[in-house]
Amino acid sequence: MKKKRLVNKIIYHVLVCGFGLVMIYPLIWMVMSSFKETNTIFATAGSLIPEKFILENYANGWKGFGNVSFAAFFKNSLFISIVATIGTVISSALAAFGFSRCHFKGRKFLFAAMLVTMMLPAQVLMIPQYLWYQKLGWVGTYIPLIIPYFFAIQGFFVYLMINFIDGIPKELDEAAKIDGCSYYSIFARIIFPLIKPALVTAGIFSFMWRWDDFLSALLYVNDSAKYPVSLALKLFCDPGSSSDYGAMFAMATLSVLPAVIIFIFFQRYLVEGIATSGLKG
Amino acid sequence: MKKSSEKWRTCLNKESVAGVVFTLPFILGFLLFMLVPMGISLYYSFCDYNILSPPVFTGLKNYTNMFHDETFFKAIGVTFYYALVSVPLRLIFALMVAMILLKTTKASGFYRAAYYLPSIIGGSVAVSILWKRMFAIDGVINKLLSVFGLEEGISWLGNTKTAIWTLIILAVWQFGSSMLVFLSSLKQIPATLYEAARVDGASSVTQFFKVTLPLLTPTIFFNLVMQMINGFLAFTQCYIITQGKPMNSTLFYTVYMYQQSFEYYNTGYGAALAWVMLAIVGLITLFLFATKRFWVYEGGV
Numbered sequence: 001m002k003k004k005r006l007v008n009k010i011i012y013h014v015l016v017c018g019f020g021l022v023m024i025y026p027l028i029w030m031v032m033s034s035f036k037e038t039n040t041i042f043a044t045a046g047s048l049i050p051e052k053f054i055l056e057n058y059a060n061g062w063k064g065f066g067n068v069s070f071a072a073f074f075k076n077s078l079f080i081s082i083v084a085t086i087g088t089v090i091s092s093a094l095a096a097f098g099f100s101r102c103h104f105k106g107r108k109f110l111f112a113a114m115l116v117t118m119m120l121p122a123q124v125l126m127i128p129q130y131l132w133y134q135k136l137g138w139v140g141t142y143i144p145l146i147i148p149y150f151f152a153i154q155g156f157f158v159y160l161m162i163n164f165i166d167g168i169p170k171e172l173d174e175a176a177k178i179d180g181c182s183y184y185s186i187f188a189r190i191i192f193p194l195i196k197p198a199l200v201t202a203g204i205f206s207f208m209w210r211w212d213d214f215l216s217a218l219l220y221v222n223d224s225a226k227y228p229v230s231l232a233l234k235l236f237c238d239p240g241s242s243s244d245y246g247a248m249f250a251m252a253t254l255s256v257l258p259a260v261i262i263f264i265f266f267q268r269y270l271v272e273g274i275a276t277s278g279l280k281g
Numbered sequence: 282m283k284k285s286s287e288k289w290r291t292c293l294n295k296e297s298v299a300g301v302v303f304t305l306p307f308i309l310g311f312l313l314f315m316l317v318p319m320g321i322s323l324y325y326s327f328c329d330y331n332i333l334s335p336p337v338f339t340g341l342k343n344y345t346n347m348f349h350d351e352t353f354f355k356a357i358g359v360t361f362y363y364a365l366v367s368v369p370l371r372l373i374f375a376l377m378v379a380m381i382l383l384k385t386t387k388a389s390g391f392y393r394a395a396y397y398l399p400s401i402i403g404g405s406v407a408v409s410i411l412w413k414r415m416f417a418i419d420g421v422i423n424k425l426l427s428v429f430g431l432e433e434g435i436s437w438l439g440n441t442k443t444a445i446w447t448l449i450i451l452a453v454w455q456f457g458s459s460m461l462v463f464l465s466s467l468k469q470i471p472a473t474l475y476e477a478a479r480v481d482g483a484s485s486v487t488q489f490f491k492v493t494l495p496l497l498t499p500t501i502f503f504n505l506v507m508q509m510i511n512g513f514l515a516f517t518q519c520y521i522i523t524q525g526k527p528m529n530s531t532l533f534y535t536v537y538m539y540q541q542s543f544e545y546y547n548t549g550y551g552a553a554l555a556w557v558m559l560a561i562v563g564l565i566t567l568f569l570f571a572t573k574r575f576w577v578y579e580g581g582v
Contacts, residue, residue: 012386026412026454029411042419046428091306099304102303110307124558125318127322127551129314134332182294
């Protein structure tokens, strides 16, 4: 009986492990290929371990395209992602506090509008927004990639924070009100510090989404010196490029590194964010 | 002077005013970045417009032109096929793996991470270019298949039958976030229900179909709605991996819309396409909500 259970256990782990390996095999292949000599990558595609372990691809890839190195692309991506994320977190927290704690005219209508923005993905707005930003003279700048995020346009994050603020007892607000606190100091001194977990969750998702964002960079950034990483990677695929696959895999590996680091250190927040509000990873 | 600033303060601190002040970012954002652009594009969708010259009002021409546009119907067909195949497959996979991982062992955390990692980075350009190379004629898929005796390489991306499947596999591969949602709702099903079912002599298969599945239907429904919308609007994968090739067999609606607006400069037509897409997505959502009462269990535990 005991033996049978052990056998079952081993079968279970072998199967789950094996399937898990299939799942991450593409990623392992990408990382390993980045250490192979470029001209051997496809000849030895079947084996994972490089015959000769080299770092040249990273040096070659880092040089970038034209006169722009990947250092610049990474700096651009970091700048866009961090500033847009700060805007998202602060504006979403403000709006969430308003929805959760204040009753005012039009609140129901606005709340419904927010739910609609949750269901309305960026792709539908791609052309409308492009036409509008073009009128404003924003095409070719970072403004469309950053400024809108300061206006709580991602309903998901507002919704996430409303749920969190609803969970904080109202007695705290009442006590502060008696002590002479205004709504603004209640938000700044009581609610904002208390919703830290929700802020971190929203910040993580926002950062990863901005980092991966390809479509809006494709539409609005024209100058290759201003390219974020996602757009720069695409240059490796262009027909005119030298197709240095080693360098391509090396830079692709580096580009997913921030997400993997976040995944390792903030797994708890990610899992909670997805499990409680169905945020897409 | 002092008095007026005091007045100003009490006014700002009224609940109704404070509410508007706090939600002001959203109000402005909704107006400036949603309503205004949509209004403009609605107007342009009735115009002949190519970004370079001023728009000329042409009424419904853009919309009626769609009926004669074979590529339009092709793109709709491809997109429906992609969404209707990849989303259910992904949910089935997610549920299966969640059931398997429900059994907690010391390695559970590790397994969960391995299954979830592809979802975290799946939408990135890096994974798309990786996919393109994996399914290339000299890529790793053909190399691995040759181990099983399939010597001649298959041109996955060059064949109209297989190209769409590389995109579907990429979508199914990212079942991780749905799996996490399923895991958390599976854990909320009280063990007493299973015990009662066992006492009544239900096998584990019956337990799954009579207890687990009905209680999961609200979660499945939520996932289905969100992912159908997202599946219908996929862009990056198609744009980088196949560009709609070969012979438009993988042309996603969003990519077609992009091509019309920014490559052929039929921006008015592109705006009309965007509105049709919005209508389609809205109809799908309505349809799913209409079917809700037939299969979603909402009685609680």
